[in-house]
Amino acid sequence: MNKKSIAKLVSLAFTICILIIVSLSNNSNIKEYALLEDDTIEVQQLDNTIVQEKTVSVSSIGYKNVFSPELGKSFTGFKEKLGFKESQNDYFRVNTLGYLGKYQFGRSTLELIGINDTKHFLNTPELQEKAFIANAERNKWVLRRDIKRFVGKSINGIEVTESGILAAAHLAGPGGVKKYLRSYGSNGFEDAYGTSIKNYMKRFQGYDTSRIIANKKAKVLINV
Known part of the structure; x- marks a missing residue:
């Protein structure tokens, strides 16, 4: 084998090594976790009966998802846009104020809906969707x-x-939204980052939230 052929082989091997390293690097930047398609959520109604709700999720989602306008004004579009606004759809994010996950829940809100183990919550995307x-x-x-x-x-x-209204309640709590509406906007609210009820009322107007059933005793049923 002459020197020219050897040089070509060495160059080819070097190129292959670089491609492998780049591929591994890209894969390492993505966390994947399995979620069931058409996941079933059990919801406790006012009469304490248990009903099953369907929620669509993908089988493998990247660490950060990009909200897609193709979802339109559907309920999935609503919650994915809200998740993107809150955390860029990062299930594992904890912000500077200690709010958790894709939808940036506070610990006190999680306790209201039956979740006390915040570490488990942060590491369980399926539980965050139920929450x-x-x-x-x-x-x-x-x-x-x-x-x-x-x-x-x-x-x-x-x-x-x-x-x-529901998006604003996620931001400011239902009490804050009541004050805003009943004062016709004069009694407003802004979070620590400057996001207001007015901003959320505009950003999330017109989505289909009919699948959300009003439930005083809504809790997350945690599978052990």
Whole structure:
């Protein structure tokens, strides 16, 4: 074998090694976790009976997901856009104030819906999705009269919708949203990062949240 052939082989081997290293590097930047397609969520209703809700998820999701406008105004579009706004859909994020996961839950809110083990919560994407549903159901029950009264009206130049109310309740709590609506926007709220109820009412208006059933006693049923 002449020197020219040897040089070509060495160059080819070097190129292959670089491609392998780049591929491994890219894979190491992605955390994957398995979620069931059409996952079933059990929800406790007001009469303490258990019903099953369907939630669509993908079988393998990257560490960070990019919200897709192709989801439109569906419920999946609603929760994925909210998750992206809160954490860029990062299930494992803890912010500077200690809020947890994809939807940035506070510990006190998690306790209200039956979750006390925050470490398990942070490391279990499926549980975070169940928590989002339960919290939205509880907020819808607390705000049920305000939803009936204010949906369709305009406050601070923004049309009030049910999805806007529920998103704002996720940000500021249902009590904060009540004050905002009943004061016709004069009693506002901003979180530590400057995000306001008005901002969420506008950003998340017009989504289909009909699948959220108002439930005073909404809890997450944790599989042991």
